[in-house]
Amino acid sequence: MVYHHPKLLVAVDCVIFGYEDGELKLLLRPREIEPALGKWSLMGGFVGLEESVEDAAMRVLYSTTGLKDIYLEQVAAFSAVDRDPGARVVSIAFVALIRIDQHDKALVRENGAHWWPLNQLPELIFDHEKIINDGLRSLQKRASFELTGKELLPEKFTLMQLRSLYEVIYQRPFDPGNFRKKVLSLNVLERLNIKNTTESKKGAFYYRFKESEDNSNGDRIFKIN
Amino acid sequence: MVYHHPKLLVAVDCVIFGYEDGELKLLLRPREIEPALGKWSLMGGFVGLEESVEDAAMRVLYSTTGLKDIYLEQVAAFSAVDRDPGARVVSIAFVALIRIDQHDKALVRENGAHWWPLNQLPELIFDHEKIINDGLRSLQKRASFELTGKELLPEKFTLMQLRSLYEVIYQRPFDPGNFRKKVLSLNVLERLNIKNTTESKKGAFYYRFKESEDNSNGDRIFKIN
DNA sequence: TCAAAAGTGTTGAAGCTACACCCATGC
DNA sequence: GCATGGGTGTAGCTTCAACACTTTTGA
Numbered sequence: 001m002v003y004h005h006p007k008l009l010v011a012v013d014c015v016i017f018g019y020e021d022g023e024l025k026l027l028l029r030p031r032e033i034e035p036a037l038g039k040w041s042l043m044g045g046f047v048g049l050e051e052s053v054e055d056a057a058m059r060v061l062y063s064t065t066g067l068k069d070i071y072l073e074q075v076a077a078f079s080a081v082d083r084d085p086g087a088r089v090v091s092i093a094f095v096a097l098i099r100i101d102q103h104d105k106a107l108v109r110e111n112g113a114h115w116w117p118l119n120q121l122p123e124l125i126f127d128h129e130k131i132i133n134d135g136l137r138s139l140q141k142r143a144s145f146e147l148t149g150k151e152l153l154p155e156k157f158t159l160m161q162l163r164s165l166y167e168v169i170y171q172r173p174f175d176p177g178n179f180r181k182k183v184l185s186l187n188v189l190e191r192l193n194i195k196n197t198t199e200s201k202k203g204a205f206y207y208r209f210k211e212s213e214d215n216s217n218g219d220r221i222f223k224i225n
Numbered sequence: 226m227v228y229h230h231p232k233l234l235v236a237v238d239c240v241i242f243g244y245e246d247g248e249l250k251l252l253l254r255p256r257e258i259e260p261a262l263g264k265w266s267l268m269g270g271f272v273g274l275e276e277s278v279e280d281a282a283m284r285v286l287y288s289t290t291g292l293k294d295i296y297l298e299q300v301a302a303f304s305a306v307d308r309d310p311g312a313r314v315v316s317i318a319f320v321a322l323i324r325i326d327q328h329d330k331a332l333v334r335e336n337g338a339h340w341w342p343l344n345q346l347p348e349l350i351f352d353h354e355k356i357i358n359d360g361l362r363s364l365q366k367r368a369s370f371e372l373t374g375k376e377l378l379p380e381k382f383t384l385m386q387l388r389s390l391y392e393v394i395y396q397r398p399f400d401p402g403n404f405r406k407k408v409l410s411l412n413v414l415e416r417l418n419i420k421n422t423t424e425s426k427k428g429a430f431y432y433r434f435k436e437s438e439d440n441s442n443g444d445r446i447f448k449i450n
Numbered sequence: 451t452c453a454a455a456a457g458t459g460t461t462g463a464a465g466c467t468a469c470a471c472c473c474a475t476g477c
Numbered sequence: 478g479c480a481t482g483g484g485t486g487t488a489g490c491t492t493c494a495a496c497a498c499t500t501t502t503g504a
Binding site: 005006007008009010046047048049050051052053054074076077079080081088090092218219220223 | 230231232233234235271272273274275276277278279299301302304305306313315317443444445448
Binding site: 402424427428 | 453454455456457458459
């Protein structure tokens with residue numbers, strides 16, 4: 001049986017965050033069709049008949065970065081009637097977190113895509129700037145409940161690197177000593193017996209996320225603001 | 226210009242919460258068409274070509290409760306390919322909060338709709354039980370950041386009534402003294418010079434929400450669990 | 451008089467903030 | 478030696494949970 005109602009184009013748009021050179025970056029690509037040809041756009045695609053929106057987002061991520069099993073989280077549906085002047089499109093936005101060093105650089109280049117620092121974004125099409133803002137707030141919320149870094153940092157990292165990541169996610173400084181104590185008290189990291197000596201004279205121990213640790217107990221770990 | 230991609234039915238489903246007789250209740254209606262005829266369903270409808278999903282949710286709420294300007298919040302998109310056996314439908318779920326005593330009872334009756342206590346729900350169609358669970362978690366989250374009651378309680382209410390509301394939202398008891406102190410410290414309620422004497426011998430002051438108070442500063446006010 | 455809710459006070463534990471302070475080392 | 482980040486400690490403050498206690502009044 002078929003319901004008699006209008007059908008709409010349904011898209012997914014992925015706010016793909018990566019972390020490199022102490023900055024949060026976003027993977028964007030120049031739009032290749034009218035309208036808004038040449039402006040920059042989130043990585044997106046249309047949802048097919050035989051896939052969920054999550055499947056579609058995974059497909060988009062795989063086809064643009066070559067990565068599977070990416071952290072993915074729904075943000076919201078964006079559906080203003082005129083948000084896309086070319087057609088009526090309802091878009092489901094996702095946040096994706098990836099390690100920049102792991103993605104398929106050739107594939108990204110082939111797509112004309114480019115990593116843009118979060119605070120030096122180019123002109124974006126449609127409502128993508130708003131989507132990005134909501135995506136960042138979503139990331140901040142996640143980072144405030146669950147220690148976030150596994151998906152963005154290298155396998156092993158120093159506490160200073162983790163703190164730097166939090167500083168760019170929250171756009172504010174953290175007290176080094178207090179950050180260290182708080183993070184270690186969560187009991188989700190394990191210290192390795194290797195030191196990083198490139199970023200400080202003394203050398204700092206590497207840490208990594210423990211396997212299969214829940215990492216989230218419902219409490220805030222950092223306050224936003 | 227038109228994009229050449231499949232189009233899908235897009236629906237909205239509203240998890241409509243009300244509070245009555247010390248219980249959280251949900252407005253549901255029996256489904257009138259196959260498949261799943263006779264099972265109970267969230268209040269929903271299809272999104273038209275000339276409306277956003279928020280518009281569509283508003284429209285559904287107005288046509289089933291007679292109310293406008295309702296608190297409405299997106300929960301998520303549900304889009305499993307086979308979630309509706311009758312057709313491919315992507316549904317955007319919303320949470321709505323209303324005062325049960327204010328809605329249009331005749332209209333609700335006319336729709337065959339019925340208020341069901343949250344913990345005695347009937348058998349539901351499709352994935353609506355999951356949608357309700359996610360909706361409740363969404364309500365809990367909101368109530369943990371922002372004192373919630375304006376949309377569910379009568380204009381004036383006692384602190385005991387507010388506490389009872391929180392107890393059913395969180396499904397756990399709150400210490401009366403501590404709850405009182407915490408809530409009053411938020412500075413979003415104003416005490417009226419009237420007492421309610423029907424629920425206690427001594428009589429308790431009525432309170433109401435202050436006008437245009439932000440009511441949310443980013444901090445948790447209650448921990449979930 | 452007694453039960454039940456209203457409303458206030460207290461106390462100890464826990465967490466957070468803002469620091470001070472020493473350590474190790476490359477320059 | 479000195480600047481830099483690594484790492485630990487601490488004093489003062491706020492918050493919170495648990496619970497005692499007093500007030501008021503209808504049954």
